[in-house]
Amino acid sequence: MLAEVTYQLGNGFLLAFLLFAITLIIALPLGLLISFCTMSKFAPLRVFFKVIVWVLRGTPLMLQLFVIFYGPGLIGLFNWPTVNTGWVWFDKTFDTRFIAAFVAFSINYAAYFSEIFRGGIQSISKGQYEAGEVLGMTKGQIFFKVILVQVIKRIIPPMSNEIITLIKDTSLANTIAVYEIIFEAKKFMSDGLIWPFFYAGLFYLIFVGILTIIFNKLEKKLSYFRV
16 A cells, blocks of 8 residues: 555656746746836836736735636636647646646746845845946846846745745645645545545655755855855
């Protein structure tokens, strides 16, 4: 029984990890882009994205999952596409529910990341920009070679907290029947087994522990940016 539960939960955690990884890949650059929009001098653009961020941060992720998965079909816009590559594992993994889940997670976490990026960018003094201009650097060079490296150091603690929260939030995907680890653990309830839920928690604890070690090492590595 232990081997069977481990196998099923392992498959579920693999799907949760894929959701976690894809969300990060999409949400981090999207969050940076949104932060530029919320800091824009063009008022309509700034206000529009600030409202979007307010809505995404102010409503439950579970509600957003339901809206993104069920909403388009209910109002007749479109139905989420079915992946059909012929590769059974790929097609089963990236089904319509999983696609809707990573879209919802990516948009939600991009809103949170955008505020972290915005706070980090605005914490850099204007003197840094002026110094770069004096040296003849372009705005792009100033941002990527001077500002961004300092921003990364400053946002590591809040960003690591959000990323750790993300891996735990993937469990919400089971509400739209994505076969992640909690969904797999619930299957054993029909056999009267509750301990697979605690076993699933162990998967999260180990992965969060690994992430914590990685972020601590990264923070120490960037400790030469002292302000």
